[in-house]
Amino acid sequence: MRNFTGTLKAAFEYIDQELGHSSDLSFRQCQIGSDNTPALIMWVDGLINKQSLNNDIISPLMSGSRSINRVDSDETTINFISHSLITTTEVIQVTSYESLIPLLINGWSVVIIEGIDIMIAANTQGLETRSIDEPASTSVIRGPRDGFVESIDTNISLIRRRVKNKLVRVENHWIGNMSHTKIAMMYIFDRANPDTVSEVRTRLDHIDIDAILESQYIEDLIKDSPSSFFPTVYSTERPDDVAGAILEGRVAIIVDGTPFALVLPCTLFHLLKTTEDLYLSYPIATFIRWIRFIGFFITLLLPASYLGVLTYHPEMVPPQLLSSILSARDGVPFPLLMETLLMELTFEGLREASIRMPKSIGSAISIVGALVIGESAVKAGIISSPSVIIVAGTAIASFTIPSISLSATIRLLRFVMIILASFLGLYGIMIGLFLLGIHLSSIKSVGMPYLAPFAPFRPKEAERALVRVPWFTLRKRQK
């Protein structure tokens, strides 16, 4: 469809109107060639790199266009300009407004020459980006310190530089009727299961949404059981994490505008692993991984079992322990259930408050928390010290879960468990675990059962999930 006629004025007016006389549409008029043909360079302010515009478009046009002769055909002129003068990385010749506008708002600059019905669009994209620094959500002691940034190209490059192989595939999608966000699917051709790849592709293609501002949008839209509390998509801020995942044959989704990349499929055990496991020596990594598994169960069950055991089966508590709990609870006004709930809610509140607090006064929260709850409440006899210990233990355990979304889910389910334990004691907890078990074993992540590799049991993978297998034993497999 050619609807561009080659008149500068008309072109400018049309574009200006399309963008609603937006004030950040900028232009520069100039005259090129031996016969001083008027030309117009247009761009949208802020999306382009001014230096690149100056050096790669404006100055070559000014200085090098002397040799342009209007006697030549339009084609020759345009080809000369776009192939020999403009020095940006990408140049396209455009003949219609419809294809021009998206380029303009993506940070390209357009050169229009009076009388020639072909426009030249040159890539001068230059968004202001944050420099690469350590990811805030996951920090490691040993391991690379770079994290994703908000620019998709940088992010892809961070992964590419780790896996320098021709088999790495990147597929771009543009999603969001309004936002036109660029989304890249990355996987390794030989390793990723073709079914998984095509499944992810179809799911991305089926997304119909206004705008994508963060990868959570995508996560919600493509996850398998949307109503489930459990995350079935892995999100990470670390390029080495994603690189490791695609090497395992999983598929990564990188979204422009956010440092969080998504990885599919993702099972419960993926969420309990960290990249650091791979950087530590294998016995330590295995030990830490086990601590994390235990932390998972403690977070879910500790307060509930405390309540359930004490209110339904106090005979299970060893006599001395029972005696000290009884004496510690002497005179505490709240019933056990209320006390436990109160303390757990206080902890959740403290946690939320400390995230929202500016960093400079963040330490105030911990002082208030420790002093008010830990000291005063116990000393005043309002709260018994065992329940403080229980809450503190649960809190510590919840911090060992590496995935933020899983940790949040478990902390939420913990309250369900507490309620169940208050109705039926340990039997209630069992019922809760059954329901949880049925749910977990019936959901999947892009075709992979959520509890894999334990249910269904796959010995080799289960071994690798439980133990961080040392690299030297994997040498055979790597060949």
Add this chain to the structure above:
Amino acid sequence: MIKNKISNGQFFFIIFVAIASLTFFSVPSQLVGKVKQDLWFSMVLGTLIDVYVASLLYWLGLKYREQSLIQYTNEIMGFLGRVINVIYLIFFLGAIITSMWIFCDFLSRSFMPETPRIVFSITMTICAGFAAGKGIETIARLSQIIGVLILLTSLILFASALPYVHIGLLFPQFENGFLPSTLGAIYPGSWFGICVIMGMLMPHMKAPKKTLKVKVSAVILGSFIMTLFLLYSIATMGSNMAGQFENPIYILTRISHFIIFERIEVLLLLIFISGSFITISTLFYSVTVGTAQLFKNRTHTIWVYIFGSIIIFSPVFPYSQNSYIVEEYLSHWFPYVALSIEGGLTTLIFLVALIKTSVKNKS
């Protein structure tokens, strides 16, 4: 075409968990009091009965690939098959109700004494119904986890009860000859025999050829563990005392300590509650799917609700608190009826199928 497939390992654990939990709740009260220290022989005989039934079902299952017990009975027996199927389904339902009754009764007497029985049946039915609705794949996956848990707990218990054991209490063997223990075999035999549900699960197997081997090893492991449990309780308390309690294994765990924990019976109960959950879910699944197949329904969901609302009321059925009738039912009616259905009907179907095949081969 059947979508949900279960692997050999999963099938193994379904059967193992079923054997262990059925034995835990239902067999001891009958067996320990009557057979005492020779009960291992009854357990062996019970296992043999079950292996016999399993091999018949295996043959039938291989002959009629991708068909369940209900479907091939229909095909083999024609109209009579429908009657037999109804009997099978009623038996499955009866087995669920009986085991649910025993389960609720035991829990409300020893575990949480003031809780009404119906609470246990409601919660358990909801869980089992939820699982049955999700399909056999879910049940199978859970059974793997719970099966391993049962095995581990059993090992820990065996280790922690070891100081209390006096081997001498297990002797003399066969004091009153072989008769009591042979007759006693009907109790484990009838409860083990509930594994006829194997006929319902076989079409879901990934490798049906190995079913028999897996099934037999699961039954042997299950009955071995439970025999050990029963013998342990006799060796700890003496046959006299063990025979007087409703559930000697429960008393055994009350007596034994684990490090500083003096009362570990609650943990044992929780583990076996989870075992019962798997068993009841599997039975529930079989009965609902079987009924759906009988009535040629598309899904079995509706039957989950219908049977669920029956099962919920199992602990409050009339006569369920009349200890004379209950005793009569558990020690005579149920075992004999169960054995004649599990062993008898299955053999009948097998024989007819055998004759049909040989006739077909000749002609």
Add this chain to the structure above:
Amino acid sequence: MVIRYLKCIVAASMIMMISGCWSQINFDQLTVVSAIGLDLDEDQKLQVSLQLVNPTLPVAAGGATQQRRAVAIYTATGHTIHEAIEIIKKQSKKNLFFSQTRAILISEKLAKNGLSNIVDYFWREPNQNFNSWVLISNSTAKDALSRSKELLAVSSDEWKAYLKDKTNNTARGGIELYQFLSRLNQSSYEAAVPGISPFASESKQIIMEIGKLAVFNGDKMSGWLSLDESRIVNWLSRSSKTGVIQVKIKNDEFIDFDLTNIHIKTTAQFKNNQLVMSILMKCDAHIKTSTEALDLASQQVSHTIETKLNQYLNTGIKHTLHKTFDTYQSDAVGFGDVVHRTYPEKWKSIEANWGATLKTIELAVDTDVRLVKSGLLINRSIKKDDKDD
């Protein structure tokens, strides 16, 4: 549609379930019953005393400064234990917690009167502790519970710890409730229960001693054994594998031995219709102290000691068994079980009057003691010259 209604029913039943928390315990009213005392009062009625623990903070947590009595004793009488406990519940206004009872004290008077009509409570009651230790009290159980002086604040804690302790050589084999209950019912292995008796009294408090065994015939206590006899019965019933004994070698010459690794082998045999029980005892003996000089390097001396020790044990065992069998008609060492195991057929005819058969048993005792080197001295010996210094 139907399914939706059914879902509603499920939800409704869930709500119904939520409305009650049946077996819940009011944890703050919970009071641990640390010991149960059973007496027979003047009117021949059953008197039940409960020792309730008043929880105090552990000493490590600063509990030592708390000023409150550690235990409280409540007493009531009734025809059954249950009746008395109901009365006590009204007195104490607490939620009594029986699942961690440490000890059950039965007074001698009650035990001699027979326990058959009270043990049913322990068989039937789900909330009780099968691992509580049974003790027979020489004085009234109430007295023993309320006035005993122990290092721990709760006296029954101390008793339990003592009876449970396997590393303590002097500890006498205790009997736990489940064993006690089963032995009351059987004639082939009858109960022998450690007694707790007042040793000395200091103002209000009594120092209690646990050591002597009370022997049962069926459900009735028939009498006490002396300390030495009790020790032997504990060995023979395998409830203790160690023991400290003193043997008189010559006049005024005593040696204390620590016996360890005691192994007992009992076999039954019928010789011309006469039941012969042979007992083989094997153990290691460590010399603890001697009043005279010993030269253990000489074979003769050590041989003499071994012989003396063997003789001492041999006569001790025979004497003890005769006493329990003849005087008390009680099979506290489980010979009946041995006969039952070896001759199941014959046992059926003997079982009925096993008590009488006990007296006619012929005993063949054999002991095998090994002297083991122990202590700090060379050659396990004290030489004369060492002593002269």
